[in-house]
Amino acid sequence: MPIGIDSIIDFSAINTAVERYKLSAEKVLQGDPEQHLQNHYSSDCDQFHAGVWQGDIGCWKVAYSEHEYCEILSGASVITDSNGTQMTVKTGDRFVIPAGFKGTWQVLESCRKVYVIFEPNQQ
Template identity: 55%
Template sequence: MSIETIVDFSQEGVAPERYLPAPEKILKGNPEQTVYQHYNSPCGQFGAGVWEGEMGQWKVSFTEHEYCEIVQGVSVLRDAKGGAKTLRAGDRFVIPAGFEGTWEVLEPCRKIYVSFEKSAAAS
């Protein structure tokens, strides 16, 4: 492999993917989201990029392990029992596969993420 295979997030050229959560998952607001997927591994289980979210709240169910670093904004992550963690710029954390709850964006949010999709065989 050569230096050209290194993925630089600061380089332009990654097409944004804009979407809304499924209607049945939205709890409030109009939480439009944008993903800039900078890297996908050949096996399809590992990825990294930038995510942006607008204000609103929706249900989440993580099938992947995800490392996150909030670089802008404020969000609240709640588990299914109602426990909550407020996330602000500078916060770094991992959401394990199997986590279920809600994500609420209080101020437009931007995060860097690295995810590893749990394979069916590794359950």
């Protein structure tokens, strides 16, 4: 059966439930940041995901097994790699974090982003 227009996921029209969660204590470096996730799409093979994420002020460790495209919709964050090099991201910024990246993610102002994730090692 061919895939048609009705299979397209329109983020503005879909009503995906918001998953709220806290990070595990061993990851958190500062604050008690709550995370909000609306995963609007996951592929059948479970390697590709897209949605909207929001994080509260705080700082935590990150270790990416996935490749992630991000577009910051609001707020500001500082991403720091394991060498201490920093990148500030804010509203309108678009970037990719490659699989294997390790460091920290610090939310300075409540941050909301569109994410597109590809997990290469899922089977």
